Amino acid sequence: MAVEPLSQKEIEDRLAELPGWSLDGDRIARSYRLGSHFAATAMVVHIAQVQDELDHHSDLTLGYNTVSLTVNTHSAGGVVTGKDFELARRVEDLAAGHGAH
Secondary structure, three states, rough: OOOOOOHHHHHHHHHHOOOOOOOEEOEEEEEEEEOOHHHHHHHHHHHHHHHHHHHHOOOEOOOEEEEEEEEOOOHHEEEEOHHHHHHHHHHHHHHHOOOOO
């Protein structure tokens, strides 16, 4: 079954429920700051596990003590869908456990 793109209103409503996430062109995006490079690296590994579990992957960038994600649904033509928000919510849960802000 095809994944349907979300409307601009649906995207805005869902972003309102995810502080720190924003629309960046045709993607949703978020950056996190952690206490160390090791903590940031551990968070990246945990995000990768969730992405494999969901079979939905973001562009993921590791900095010294930062982790940044941008995501859209490639299989739907590179637009924002509910799959992106499912991943974002899971990442938020991980970030809280890693002490990210």
